[in-house]
Amino acid sequence: MSYAVKNLTQGSRELIAFRIGDQEFCVNIMSVREIRGWTPATPMPHAPGYMMGVINLRGAVLPIVDLSARLGMKDAEPTARHVIIVAQVKSKVVGLLVEAVSDILTITDENIQPVPEVSSDLEKQYARGILAIDKRMICMIELDALFPEKESEAA
Amino acid sequence: MDMNEIKEIFFQECEEQLAELESGLLKLNDGDRDPETVNAVFRAVHSIKGGAGAFGLDDLVSFAHVFETTLDCVRSNKLEPTQDVLKVMLKSADVLADLVSASRDGGSVDESRSRGLVKELEALAHGELPTPSAHAEAPKPAPKAAPAPAPKAEAPKPTDDSGFQPIPFSFDGFDADEETTLEGSTYEVIFKPRRELYSKGNEAALLLRDLSRLGDMSINCDMDQLPALDKMDPEASYFGWKISLKTTKSEDDIRAVFEFAEWDCDLDVKLSEEAASEEELPMIPVPFDLAILDEPSAAEEEEKSVQSADETVAAAVSAAETASSVTKAAARASEKKESAAAAAAAAAQNNAAAAAAAAGQTIRVDLDRVDRLINLVGELVINQAMLSQSVIENDTTGTSSINMGLEELQQLTREIQDSVMAIRAQPVKPVFQRMSRIVREVADMVGKQIRLVTEGENTEVDKTVIDKLAEPLTHMIRNAVDHGIETPEKREAAGKESEGTIKLSAKHRSGRIVIELADDGGGINRERVRQKAIDNDLIAADANLSDEEIDNLIFMPGFSTADKISDISGRGVGMDVVKRSIQALGGRISISSRPGLGSTFTMSLPLTLAVLDGMVVTVAGQTLVVPLTAIVETLQPEASSIHSFGATQRLISIRNSFCPLVDVGRILNFRATQANPVEGVALLVESEGGGQRALMVDAIQGQRQVVIKSLEANYTHVPGIAAATILGDGRVALILDVDAVVAASRGQSLKPEMSLAATG
Numbered sequence: 001m002s003y004a005v006k007n008l009t010q011g012s013r014e015l016i017a018f019r020i021g022d023q024e025f026c027v028n029i030m031s032v033r034e035i036r037g038w039t040p041a042t043p044m045p046h047a048p049g050y051m052m053g054v055i056n057l058r059g060a061v062l063p064i065v066d067l068s069a070r071l072g073m074k075d076a077e078p079t080a081r082h083v084i085i086v087a088q089v090k091s092k093v094v095g096l097l098v099e100a101v102s103d104i105l106t107i108t109d110e111n112i113q114p115v116p117e118v119s120s121d122l123e124k125q126y127a128r129g130i131l132a133i134d135k136r137m138i139c140m141i142e143l144d145a146l147f148p149e150k151e152s153e154a155a
Numbered sequence: 156m157d158m159n160e161i162k163e164i165f166f167q168e169c170e171e172q173l174a175e176l177e178s179g180l181l182k183l184n185d186g187d188r189d190p191e192t193v194n195a196v197f198r199a200v201h202s203i204k205g206g207a208g209a210f211g212l213d214d215l216v217s218f219a220h221v222f223e224t225t226l227d228c229v230r231s232n233k234l235e236p237t238q239d240v241l242k243v244m245l246k247s248a249d250v251l252a253d254l255v256s257a258s259r260d261g262g263s264v265d266e267s268r269s270r271g272l273v274k275e276l277e278a279l280a281h282g283e284l285p286t287p288s289a290h291a292e293a294p295k296p297a298p299k300a301a302p303a304p305a306p307k308a309e310a311p312k313p314t315d316d317s318g319f320q321p322i323p324f325s326f327d328g329f330d331a332d333e334e335t336t337l338e339g340s341t342y343e344v345i346f347k348p349r350r351e352l353y354s355k356g357n358e359a360a361l362l363l364r365d366l367s368r369l370g371d372m373s374i375n376c377d378m379d380q381l382p383a384l385d386k387m388d389p390e391a392s393y394f395g396w397k398i399s400l401k402t403t404k405s406e407d408d409i410r411a412v413f414e415f416a417e418w419d420c421d422l423d424v425k426l427s428e429e430a431a432s433e434e435e436l437p438m439i440p441v442p443f444d445l446a447i448l449d450e451p452s453a454a455e456e457e458e459k460s461v462q463s464a465d466e467t468v469a470a471a472v473s474a475a476e477t478a479s480s481v482t483k484a485a486a487r488a489s490e491k492k493e494s495a496a497a498a499a500a501a502a503a504q505n506n507a508a509a510a511a512a513a514a515g516q517t518i519r520v521d522l523d524r525v526d527r528l529i530n531l532v533g534e535l536v537i538n539q540a541m542l543s544q545s546v547i548e549n550d551t552t553g554t555s556s557i558n559m560g561l562e563e564l565q566q567l568t569r570e571i572q573d574s575v576m577a578i579r580a581q582p583v584k585p586v587f588q589r590m591s592r593i594v595r596e597v598a599d600m601v602g603k604q605i606r607l608v609t610e611g612e613n614t615e616v617d618k619t620v621i622d623k624l625a626e627p628l629t630h631m632i633r634n635a636v637d638h639g640i641e642t643p644e645k646r647e648a649a650g651k652e653s654e655g656t657i658k659l660s661a662k663h664r665s666g667r668i669v670i671e672l673a674d675d676g677g678g679i680n681r682e683r684v685r686q687k688a689i690d691n692d693l694i695a696a697d698a699n700l701s702d703e704e705i706d707n708l709i710f711m712p713g714f715s716t717a718d719k720i721s722d723i724s725g726r727g728v729g730m731d732v733v734k735r736s737i738q739a740l741g742g743r744i745s746i747s748s749r750p751g752l753g754s755t756f757t758m759s760l761p762l763t764l765a766v767l768d769g770m771v772v773t774v775a776g777q778t779l780v781v782p783l784t785a786i787v788e789t790l791q792p793e794a795s796s797i798h799s800f801g802a803t804q805r806l807i808s809i810r811n812s813f814c815p816l817v818d819v820g821r822i823l824n825f826r827a828t829q830a831n832p833v834e835g836v837a838l839l840v841e842s843e844g845g846g847q848r849a850l851m852v853d854a855i856q857g858q859r860q861v862v863i864k865s866l867e868a869n870y871t872h873v874p875g876i877a878a879a880t881i882l883g884d885g886r887v888a889l890i891l892d893v894d895a896v897v898a899a900s901r902g903q904s905l906k907p908e909m910s911l912a913a914t915g
Contacts, residue, residue, distance in 0.1 A: 042887040043777060044873055045823035054870065054879060054887045059534045061879045061887055063870040092869045 015131075017103040017138050018085065020068045020076075024102060024138045026131065031087050031143055035101055038082040049075070052097060057086065064095040070146060071126065089147045105138070107131060112140065165206045167519070169255045170585075172199040176248050177588055184241045190230075197226045203251065205415055212258045215251075218269055222247050225276040234279060243275045249592050342402065342409055345423040347377070347395030352419035354390070363396065365412045370402030395421075522618070525578050529765055532568075532575045533862035539568045540883035576763055580615035583661045583670070586625050587612045590632050590659060597636040604653055605640055607632075610660035616668045617763040623740055624670070624760070627733040631672050631756055632657070634730070639674035639754055649751065651675070667742075667784065668762055673755040679748040681705045706746045710734045738894060740764065741782070741877075743841075759784075769861050769890065770838070771882070772852040775825035778888045779852070780861055780880055785893040787839045787847065789855065792816075792832045803829075807837060807849045814839070817900040818851045819891065823875050840893050848897045863890065875899060 017026040041053030041064045050069035054061050064084060068076045076082065076097055084095040112129035126145045131138040179196035182189075204219035225244070228234035236244075250272055253264045344366070348359050366372060377395040381387075400409065409424050410417070543561050587609045598605040616624075640646075640655035647653050658673045681702060688694045688708045700708075712731040737744045742760035761767065761784070769780035770789075796808045797816070806813040816837065820826045830851060837849040861880035864887075866873060877892035 040886070042879075042889065043825070044870075044889070045825060045876065046874055054866070056537075056881045056885055056887050059530065059537065059864070059881065061864045061866055061869060061881075094869065 012106055012108040015105045015107060015138075015140065016085070016101065017105055018083075018098040018101045020071070020098050021073060023073075024136055025067075025071075025098075026103075026105060026138050026140050027085075027087065027143055029104065031089065033086040033088055033093065036084050036086065038078045038080060038084060038097065052078075055084075055095065057093075057095070060093070062086065062093060062095050064097055065147075067096045067098055071141075072120070087143055089143045092147075094147065103133075105131070105133060107133075162210055165210060166255065166259045168206065169203055172203050173248065173252050173255065174585060174588055175199045176251070177245070177591070180241060180245050180248055181591065183236050184238065184245070188236075193226070193230045193236075197223065197230050200226055200251070203255065207258070210258075214264070214269075215254045215258055218247075218251060218254055218273065221273050221276045221280075222251060225280045228280050240279060243272065243279060245592075245595060247272050247276060249596070252592075340402070340426055342400045342406065343423075343425050344398040344400055344409060345395065345421070346398060346413070347421040348392050348416065349419050349421070350390055350392045352416050353392060355419060357416045357419070359394070359396070362412060362416060363398070366398060366400065366409065369404045369408060369412070370400055372398055372400045374398050520578075525575075529575050529579065532572050533765065535568055536572055536860075536862055537881045537883075537885075539564055541885050544883040572766070576617070576765065577615075579618045579763070579765075581618050581621050582613045582615050583621060583624070583668075584612040586621055586628060587659055587661070589625060590628060593629055593632050594636055594657060597633055601637060602642065603636065603640055603655060604643055605636055605655045605657060608656060608658045610658065611662045614661040614663060614668060616661075616760070617765070619764050620668070620740055620760055620762070623736065627736040627758075628659075628670070628672070630730070630733045632659075635672060635674045635676070635754075639676035641677050645677075649677075663762075664759070667759050670758045670760065671755060672758075673753060675753040678750040678752055678754050679706050679709070679746075681750070684708050706748050709746070710744070741767070741784075743784075765863060766860055767863055767880075767890065768858070769880075770858050771856040771861075771888070772836070772838070773854045773856060774823070774852050775820035775830075777825055778856065778882065778886070779819070780859075780888050780890045781838060781840075781850070781852075782877070782890065782893065783858065785840045787841050790837050790839065790849075792835075792837050792849075794833050797832050805829075805832065807832070809839065809849070814847050814849050815900060816849045816851055817896065819896060820851075820853070822896050822899050840897065846897075848900060850891075850893070850896065861888075861890070 014029040015026040016029045016032050017024055019025075036057075039055050041055045043053040044051055044063075047053070050066045052064040052066050054063050056062070066076045068074060076099075078097060082097055082099060083101055084097055085101070086093060086095050111131055111133075113132065115124065115127045115130060118124070126141045127139050128142045128145075129140045131140060176196055176199040179192050179199065182192050183196070200219050200223045204216055204223055207215035207219060222244075225234070225247075229236050229240070234240060250264065250269045254269070256262065257264045346359075346362070348357075352359070363374065375397045377397060378393065380395075381393045387393075402409070406424050406426075410422070413420065413422050416422075539561075543565065546557055546561055591607045591609070594605055594607040635657050640657070641649070643653035646655065656675050658671070660671045660673075662669055685694075685700065685705050685708070688705075688711070689696045689698075693708065693711050694700065710730045710733075734744055737758055737760070740760055741764065742758055744756060744758045746754060746756050748754040767780075768783040770783055770786060772779050772781055790809070792807055798806045798808065798813070800806045800815075805816040807816045808814075816832060818829045818832075821829050830853065832851055835851050835853045836855050837851055839847055839849050841847060859882075861882070864879045864881060866876065866879050866889075873889075875892055875895050876889045877895075878890045879887050880890055882888045
C-alpha cells in the first residue's frame with residue numbers, strides 16, 4: 001500500500017478507495033463512519049434490486065446497498081471477504097457493499113481530473129472526477145448523488 | 156441556570172397548577188365543599204400570579220388577580236360556589252390557561268373574552284355578596300388601576316393567619332378615594348415572621364426595605380423572644396417588627412408588600428391613632444437603620460448576623476457560607492462559636508434534607524435521558540437473547556450453571572425493562588382534563604348542556620401514546636358533543652334528562668389500554684349514514700350492509716352527516732383521521748351504537764410503542780413478526796377446507812364461514828407463486844372494518860416480546876411492513892403491518908396505501 005499520509009494543507013482532502021470487480025472507486029473519508037465485514041441481510045419487500053436488505057448495526061437498522069448493482073454493474077455475490085462501508089448520506093446512514101477497501105488517499109484538488117465525456121448517464125450522475133495514482137485509475141463518486149433524498153420515488 | 160430555564164420551570168409548574176385548579180373546580184362543581192379543595196384552587200391561582208409577577212407577565216397577573224379575588228370570596232364563605240359561579244370560574248380557568256400558553260408561546264388571547272370574564276368575576280366578588288361590603292382586594296381590578304381606596308375612619312379588624320380579611324368599606328369612598336389618601340396617613344404595621352417565612356427563602360429585611368419605599372418609616376424591633384445564644388434554634392424566628400409608616404399609599408399597597416409572605420407571618424396593618432402608639436409598645440425600641448442592609452454597622456451586626464444565619468440556613472444555601480456567617484456572628488456575641496457554627500451547619504444539612512423530602516417524591520428528568528435508557532435496555536434485551544441462543548446452541552446438556560445464570564439474567568432484564576417502561580408511563584389524567592374544557596366550550600357553542608364524566612384517569616400508559624392521544628380524542632369529543640348529544644329540547648321530548656352525559660373512561664385490559672368514549676345521545680342514524688354514504692359514492696346504492704358495517708362507514712374518508720358544516724365538525728375530516736392516528740399508534744377503534752340510547756367508541760391501544768408482543772413466523776425463508784394483538788387464532792388448514800374462488804383467490808372455511816386466504820409471501824413479493832396452503836399455517840387476523848382474513852405463513856417459530864426499531868430512520872417506509880426488530884440471532888426481522896397487508900389483499904396495491912400512510 002502506498003500511503004501518502006501528509007499533513008493536510010489547504011485544499012487537500014482524504015479519500016477512501018475501494019474495489020468493485022476490477023474497478024476502483026473512492027469516496028470522501030469524512031462521510032465514512034466505519035468499515036465492517038459482511039453479514040447476511042434481511043431482504044426488504046418491494047425494494048429496488050440494488051437494495052440487499054437491512055442488517056443490525058448495534059441496535060440500529062442499517063440498509064445495505066449493493067454498490068455494484070447501484071452503479072449499474074452486475075449484482076454482487078457477497079462472501080465473507082466482502083466489506084460494508086458504513087457511510088453517512090445526508091441525514092441517513094447506509095451500508096455500501098464493496099469487494100474490498102484498498103487505500104486511503106490524501107490528495108489535493110490538482111490531482112483530480114475531470115470526468116471524460118462518456119455516453120453512460122449513470123456515470124455522469126455519480127462520478128465527480130478521476131484520480132491517477134500509481135498507474136491506477138480511481139473514480140471519485142458522490143454519495144449524495146447516488147442516494148437522492150426521496151429514494152422511494154426514485155425506486 | 157439562565158432566566159429562560161427558570162421561566163421554563165415556571166411554565167411547567169403553571170401546567171401543574173392549572174391542572175390542580177381545574178380538577179379542584181370540577182370537584183367543587185360536583186358538590187365537594189371541603190375547605191381544603193377551595194384552598195387548593197386558591198393556591199393554584201395565587202402561585203401562577205406570583206410567578207407571573209416575577210417574570211413581568213402583566214396580562215397574566217392582572218387576570219389571575221381578579222380571579223384570585225373572587226376565589227377568596229368563596230374561600231371566606233362570602234360567595235356560595237353555585238353551579239353558575241363555577242361555570243364562570245371554569246371559564247376563567249380556561250382563559251388563565253390560554254394566557255399562560257400565550258405568555259409562553261407568543262400568541263394572543265381573545266381579549267374580549269378575558270375582559271368579559273373579568274367583569275363577571277368582579278360582579279361575583281361584589282354584586283352577589285349578601286352584605287354591601289366588598290373584599291379588601293376586590294376594588295383592584297388590575298395592578299395598574301388607581302390606588303384602591305383607603306378606609307378612612309374604619310375600625311381596623313384583626314387579621315387571621317392568611318392575612319386576607321374582609322375590610323368593610325363604603326362604596327362611596329370608592330370614587331372619592333383620591334382625596335382621602337392624598338394627605339398621607341400613618342399606618343401601624345406589626346410584622347412578625349414565622350420560621351416558614353425564612354424556610355421559603357423570603358427575607359424580612361428585604362420586605363422591610365420594600366415597605367420603606369412607600370413612605371417615611373420608623374421601625375422598632377421586638378426582640379423579647381430572643382433566647383440566649385446557647386438555647387437558640389438557628390432556624391427559628393424570634394424577631395417581630397413594629398413599623399410606623401407615613402405614606403400616601405393605601406393599606407392594600409402595604410399589604411401587597413407582604414404578598415408572598417402573608418401565609419408565613421403575623422401581619423397587622425392599621426391606621427394609627429397617633430398618640431396611642433408609643434405607650435402600647437411592649438417592646439424596647441431598637442433603632443433599625445435600613446442602611447445596614449448595605450453596610451452593616453457594629454451595633455446591628457449581631458442582629459443582622461443572627462438574622463442572616465436564620466435566613467441562609469433556612470434557605471438552605473451553601474452550608475459553608477452559612478457556617479461562616481454564623482461563626483462571625485457568634486464570635487462577636489459569645490465564646491461558643493464552634494458549637495454555634497456546628498449547630499448551624501448541622502441545621503443546614505437537616506434543612507437541606509428536609510427540603511429535599513418536602514420537594515416531593517418526583518424529579519424532573521429530561522425525556523431524552525429516559526429515551527436513551529430505554530434504548531439501552533432494548534439493546535440489553537436483544538443481547539441477552541443472543542447470548543441465550545448461542546449458549547443453547549453450544550450446550551446440549553441444558554443443566555449447566557451457565558444456563559441457570561442465564562435464566563436469572565433473563566428475569567433481571569425483563570424486570571429492568573418493565574421498570575424502565577414504568578418511568579415513561581404516565582396517567583392519562585392530563586389528556587382527560589383537557590377534554591373537559593373542550594366539552595365545556597363546544598357545548599357552549601352549540602347550546603347544549605353536557606356533563607363529562609371521567610373514569611380511570613390514573614390509568615398509566617406510555618408518554619408517547621398519551622401525547623398522540625390528545626388529538627384523536629379531541630376530534631371524537633367534539634363529534635360526540637356536536638352530533639352525539641341532542642339538543643336539550645330533543646332530549647326532553649325523548650324523555651331524557653336535558654343534560655347529556657359523555658363518559659370517558661380508561662382501563663387496562665390484557666396488556667393494552669382501552670379508552671371508551673360513551674355518550675347518551677341519539678346514537679347513529681343508520682338510515683342517514685347509509686344514504687349519505689350512497690350520496691358520496693362511498694358504497695353502491697344496492698349494497699347490503701350489516702348494522703355494524705354501516706356504523707363503521709363513519710370512519711371512511713370524506714364522510715360527514717352533519718347537514719350544515721359548522722366550526723366544530725362536519726367538514727369530513729373527522730373520524731377517518733381519528734382512525735388513522737389510532738392505527739398509527741398500533742391501536743384499533745370500534746364503535747357500537749344503539750338508536751336512541753347513544754354510541755360508544757372503544758379504542759384499544761398498546762401500552763408502549765417501544766416493545767411489542769409478536770408471533771415470530773417464517774415466510775418464504777424470511778423471518779417475520781406478526782403483532783400478537785392482531786391475531787385472533789391460528790390454524791392448520793386442511794385441503795378440504797380450502798376452496799378456490801375465481802382465478803386466483805382462495806377461501807378457507809372456518810366453522811362454516813368463508814374467509815379469504817392471503818399469502819403473505821406473495822403480497823410482500825418474497826415469492827413469485829402462491830404457496831400451497833396445506834403446507835403452511837393460517838393466522839386468522841381481525842382487520843379494520845371488522846372483517847377477518849386468514850394470513851398464510853409457512854411456519855410459526857414462537858411467541859416473543861420484541862423491541863421495535865424504526866425502519867424510517869435510515870431507510871424509508873416499506874409498504875406492508877410496520878417496523879423492524881432485532882431477533883436473538885442478531886438479525887433484523889420485519890414486523891408485518893397486518894392492516895396494510897389485508898388492504899392489499901382487497902385488491903388495493905400496497906404502493907398507494909403507502910403514500911396514504913405517509914400523508915396521513
